[in-house]
Amino acid sequence: MYDPRIRTSSLPMSPDAAAERVTAFLRKVYGWMSVGLAITAVVALQVADSPAIVGSLLSNQFLFLGLILAELGLVFFLSARADRIAPGTATALFVAYAALNGVTLSFVLLAYTGESVASTFVVTAGMFGAMALFGSTTKRSLAGFGQFLYMGLIGLVLASLVGIFWHNDALQFLISAVGVLVFTGLAAWDAQRMKQMALAVPEGQAGSFAIVGALALYLDFINLFLFLLRFLGGRRE
Numbered sequence: 001m002y003d004p005r006i007r008t009s010s011l012p013m014s015p016d017a018a019a020e021r022v023t024a025f026l027r028k029v030y031g032w033m034s035v036g037l038a039i040t041a042v043v044a045l046q047v048a049d050s051p052a053i054v055g056s057l058l059s060n061q062f063l064f065l066g067l068i069l070a071e072l073g074l075v076f077f078l079s080a081r082a083d084r085i086a087p088g089t090a091t092a093l094f095v096a097y098a099a100l101n102g103v104t105l106s107f108v109l110l111a112y113t114g115e116s117v118a119s120t121f122v123v124t125a126g127m128f129g130a131m132a133l134f135g136s137t138t139k140r141s142l143a144g145f146g147q148f149l150y151m152g153l154i155g156l157v158l159a160s161l162v163g164i165f166w167h168n169d170a171l172q173f174l175i176s177a178v179g180v181l182v183f184t185g186l187a188a189w190d191a192q193r194m195k196q197m198a199l200a201v202p203e204g205q206a207g208s209f210a211i212v213g214a215l216a217l218y219l220d221f222i223n224l225f226l227f228l229l230r231f232l233g234g235r236r237e
Contacts (some may be wrong), residue, residue, distance in 0.1 A: 018199060025198035025210055026136070030090070032214035036098040037221065043102025048077070048109040057103070071100050075219070078212055087207025094211045101222065108229065116234040123232060124225040128187050130215070135191030146189035152182045172230075179227035187220045 047053050057064050074097040078090060085093075109117060135142060159175050194213045201209045 001070060022195055022198040025201075025213075026194055028207070028210035029194050029213040029217065032211055033217045033221070036087075036094060036214060036218045039095060039098040040105060040222070043083070043099050044106040044109055047103050047106035053103075054106070054110065065135070067100055067104055069177040071097060071104070075176055075215065075222065078215055082212040083205055084209050085208055087211065090208040090211040094215055095103050097215070098218070105222075108226070108235060111235060112229060112233040113236055117229070119231045121225060122223065122227045124228055127184060128224060131187040132191040133216075135188035136195060138188075138192070142189045142192050145185065146193075148155040149182055149185045152178060156182055176227050176230040180224065180231075183220050183227065187217070187224065190216045190220055195228060 057067075074093055078085075078093055082090065129158075156175065156178055159178070161170065163171055163175055190213075194217070197209055197213060198206075
């Protein structure tokens with residue numbers, strides 16, 4: 001996400017100016033993250049309420065796989081080219097990703113009861129907010145903790161791939177528990193990185209990097225929600 005090789009201005013910045021810059025940057029990051037979540041929720045509700053669209057996705061596995069690959073492509077493209085794309089382009093790509101994610105997450109609304117989805121969302125918001133606040137206010141560097149979390153994330157991905165082919169209740173429980181821990185920690189780490197990014201990114205690129213920051217926090221929130229839903233969600237009969 002953040003490239004430490006990016007050169008910043010050599011002019012000293014007063015504490016007040018630095019605080020103002022961080023505040024403005026974080027306002028953009030969390031604002032766009034909220035917009036992304038809202039877009040995903042609206043699209044998911046609309047798709048889940050459309051039997052025709054749901055039927056098309058269920059009957060065409062290649063279409064569903066194409067949506068997943070498109071989402072992955074957008075994430076990697078935005079993360080890798082944040083310093084080379086215009087803020088408007090980054091925003092359009094982020095909105096497109098949030099909408100596509102809403103399409104794929106519509107099946108969550110069909111699998112779980114509305115009450116359990118709503119209650120899990122509230123729990124997720126509380127946990128995410130607490131960890132983001134901690135990451136933004138703590139004076140302790142979470143850099144080493146972040147590297148450990150990324151190792152856990154890689155292990156989580158590998159275990160999830162194994163879980164696709166080996167359906168074992170104990171393994172699924174372990175994956176869910178680790179997923180909650182990893183993305184809870186990443187929420188704090190990414191929140192701290194956003195403050196560092198605000199001071200490191202040149203003014204002309206702040207818009208694009210704010211979108212990338214919003215994407216990182218959006219992914220933390222969505223994944224934390226999905227793993228918590230495995231524990232707290234009630235499936236439809």
